[in-house]
Amino acid sequence: MANLTALRDHNTAAVLGRIRIAEEISQVELAAATGLTAQAVSKIVQRLAAEGMITAAGRGRSTGGKPRTLLRLVPQARWVVGVQLDRSGLTLLLVDLGGRVEKAVTLPVDPRSAPREVMDRLAEQVEALLAPIPREHVLGVGVACPGPLDQRTGVLHQVTGRPGWDGISLRAELAARLGLAVAVDKDTTAGVLSQPGSADRAFVYLDDGLGAGLVLGGRVQRGARTNAGEFGHQVLDPLGPHCACGSRGCLEALCRAALAAADQDRAADLLGEGVANLVRLLDVDEVVLGGRAVLAAPENYRTRVDAVLQQRLPDPHWQQVAVSVARAGNRAVALGAAGLVLGPLFGEGEADALTPRR
Ligand SMILES: [Zn+2]
Incomplete structure (x- = not known):
């Protein structure tokens, strides 16, 4: 039976991670990719196979000797x-x-x-x-x-x-x-983990609220109190409409006001201003948009956010940012x-x- 604690062991995770990325891989290749000894890899592979999590996928090309058995994940395990x-x-x-x-x-x-x-x-x-x-x-x-x-x-x-x-x-x-x-x-942090992407990326989520999940330098960023990403409460207009958080003129409040007036274009443009601030502050090169408001008009949000970025960034050709809509949609x-x-x-x-x- 799988023991989660044992599975979390660092070397086992490294081996499983490699198998997932490669889809099919031999023990020799696993040792090379993880830096583990052939003996250590063999032990881990035996255990994972006994637990039903990996299996032999077939025979791979050989470099002369006997053919190598390729390993793959068993997804339904x-x-x-x-x-x-x-x-x-x-x-x-x-x-x-x-x-x-x-x-x-x-x-x-x-x-x-x-x-x-x-x-x-x-x-x-x-x-x-x-x-x-x-x-x-x-x-x-x-x-x-x-x-x-x-x-x-x-x-x-x-x-x-x-x-x-x-x-x-x-x-x-x-x-x-x-x-x-x-x-x-947080929903926004989960969102940024929903699909692989750039090592420096943000997931911008416009739904009931507005927030951002962040991956910087390949790591999820949560901040000192794990509360990073309150992207919607950046104040764009201190005299603007009241926000649920108690401040005035937060980006979230401005977007909500535009959405309440059924003005999707303005909501998308405002979101673009916030995204431009985010790119200037953190230099992310990929922004994934999600949330019900975005999914109601995905292409409109994508193109308008992209257009604001082109206007706001000093050198948009150099500071290229890939803007897309979450692949998993509302999931x-x-x-x-x-x-x-x-x-x-x-x-x-x-x-x-x-x-x-x-
Ligand atoms: Zn606010």
């Missing part, structure tokens, strides 16, 4: 559930080891519901998705929700518009209900949440953000 919990609903994805979505469920949640009710409902839905799967093949559950929250402890902090959730230990509550490892993170955040659990297995992300499995 392990499963995770990725969850997006937002102000109005739940999205749950059953995701296999290879990151493929097997099943998706979305359901509305009354924003007035008590946190306990919502967490009970969420746990029920997770159990229903996992019902056909042997429990020892379940790696855990990743949950993404609006911040502010403490990603290290999984405790929510004064989520805008949801006072009842302040101080709720979402991670511990769900882990207790499910008896599974649980990771919690991006829940898929990224699944990645919070899957990532550490392949040597990405931080395994200590997971609660221990009971």
Whole structure:
């Protein structure tokens, strides 16, 4: 049976990560790619094969001696559930080891519901998705929700518009209900993990709120209190409309006002101004747009944000920024949440953000 702690061992993660990237790879190539000895690779491969997570894919080209056995991942050997919990609903994805979505469920949640009710409902839905799967093949559950929250402890902090959730230990509550490892993170950070991309990239999420997830120098950036990315609350006009956060003229408030007036073009242009600020501050070269507002008119947002960047950057030819819309569409955040659990297995992300499995 797979023991998550053993799987998190650094060398094992390096080997699994390589197998996933290569799709098919020999033990000799694994040793070269990871810097591990042939003996260490052989031991890890034996264990992973015994646990059913990898298998022989066939014979590869040989450099003269006997043909090499190629190894590949067995995607259906392990499963995770990725969850997006937002102000109005739940999205749950059953995701296999290879990151493929097997099943998706979305359901509305009354924003007035008590946190306990919502967490009970969420746990029920997770159990229903996992019902056909042997429990020892379940790696855990990743949950993404609006911040502010403490990603290290999984405790929510004064989520805008949801006072009842302040101080709720979402991670511990769900882990207790499910008896599974649980990771919690901001929706925007999960979003940036939903697809591979540049080592310096941002996921800009315009939905109920507006925020950004950041990867810089190849690492997810969460900041000192794990609250980085409050992109929507940069003040563009100190005399502008009141924002839910208490300030005036935040980018989020300006975008909301434009959306309320059904002026998608203005909302997209404003978003472009914010993205231009972000590029100037952090020099990212890839921006992925997501969230319901964007997905309602994806091409319009992409082209208008791109156009504002061309205007604002001093040398747009040199400072090229790839602007795109999230590939997973409205599943991006829940898929990224699944990645919070899957990532550490392949040597990405931080395994200590997971609660221990009971
Ligand atoms: Zn604000």
